[in-house]
Amino acid sequence: MNHQLSQDISRAGLDAAFEADEARKSNLILEARLLREQGRDDEAAAGFARAAQIEESLSRRCLEQGLVEKFFVHRFSAASCWAQAGNFYQAIELCDELLARTDLLVGLRQRIQIYVHTLRVRRAHLREELALETVGD
Amino acid sequence: MNGTLDEYQLEDIARDHRIGAGVFVPFVIARLQAESGASEATLTVRLRDVGGAGEQQRQLRLFWEASSAQKQPLGVQERTVTEWAAYGIACVVLARYSQIQVSQVAGDGDRFDYWVSDGEREYGLEVSGTTTDEVETRHRAKVRQWRENPYGVDGCVIVAGFARREVICSYHRFEEEVQ
Numbered sequence A: 001m002n003h004q005l006s007q008d009i010s011r012a013g014l015d016a017a018f019e020a021d022e023a024r025k026s027n028l029i030l031e032a033r034l035l036r037e038q039g040r041d042d043e044a045a046a047g048f049a050r051a052a053q054i055e056e057s058l059s060r061r062c063l064e065q066g067l068v069e070k071f072f073v074h075r076f077s078a079a080s081c082w083a084q085a086g087n088f089y090q091a092i093e094l095c096d097e098l099l100a101r102t103d104l105l106v107g108l109r110q111r112i113q114i115y116v117h118t119l120r121v122r123r124a125h126l127r128e129e130l131a132l133e134t135v136g137d
Numbered sequence B: 001m002n003g004t005l006d007e008y009q010l011e012d013i014a015r016d017h018r019i020g021a022g023v024f025v026p027f028v029i030a031r032l033q034a035e036s037g038a039s040e041a042t043l044t045v046r047l048r049d050v051g052g053a054g055e056q057q058r059q060l061r062l063f064w065e066a067s068s069a070q071k072q073p074l075g076v077q078e079r080t081v082t083e084w085a086a087y088g089i090a091c092v093v094l095a096r097y098s099q100i101q102v103s104q105v106a107g108d109g110d111r112f113d114y115w116v117s118d119g120e121r122e123y124g125l126e127v128s129g130t131t132t133d134e135v136e137t138r139h140r141a142k143v144r145q146w147r148e149n150p151y152g153v154d155g156c157v158i159v160a161g162f163a164r165r166e167v168i169c170s171y172h173r174f175e176e177e178v179q
Helices: A016-037 A041-064 A068-085 A088-099 A106-134 B010-016 B021-032 B078-097 B135-147
Strands: B005-009 B040-048 B055-063 B101-105 B114-117 B121-130 B155-161 B166-172
Touching: A016 A041, A016 A068, A016 B021, A016 B101, A041 A068, A068 A088, A068 A106, A088 A106, B005 B010, B005 B078, B010 B021, B010 B078, B021 B078, B040 B078, B055 B078, B078 B101, B078 B114, B078 B121, B078 B155, B078 B166, B121 B135, B135 B155, B135 B166
Parallel strands: B005 B055, B040 B166, B121 B155
Antiparallel strands: B040 B055, B101 B114, B114 B121, B155 B166
């Protein structure tokens, strides 16, 4: 199968419980984005972390049902949510796990490579900033 | 152009989509309420390959309950008010003119904002809002952005122009557009 020819993502066979969790994580992300815009960063990070956990669960359930492309959607979204929660370690780990798969969509592989590179650069900047903060201690 | 006036109750977006779209209601009102106390607005909706091939133009009367307007400031920047109002308008247009629902929020790297679904399959939805007259220009830019989606999925691009009270909603097939 040529995954690059995909024009939609199948959600065949997913039940009401899956849909409910999908809605719950969407609402958490919307709420977290609004909190972030309002400068309430701690509450926003907590919301993104909860959404990331749900996304990880959704991705596992997709894989169990053989919905590989939808697994990619939820797994990459989990990485994105962890990054927005400030958990670079978890985000990078999920991205590396996806990049290790041989069946990853070509376009998605390129996107994840760029994304994980950005995360690593920002983590390095953060480390440098923290080192400067503590240099006089 | 069809001369009939379509209607939609804004608050119904909370019922018509799988995500909690009701959160967008006060943002839509903030952008469409020309004067304090107004409870409706009429939009020109340009549908491109949505509900039929080619372009159709519709007039849509959007109305809401006075109690749905935010009494306090929304506490976010003006650009966020515009963007969230556009999300609400997208939910209105999809509910009124298509058979698809917003199924979930997209991730940061997806190059579009939401996933939409007909129940069996999912597609991408890119949404943007503007308070300038440059609705077509913005729409073209957003189609270009949507074409970069890493999943190669078909999808919709919706741009809401609040100055012109005009909405462009277009459907795109990924394979045709990316050569």
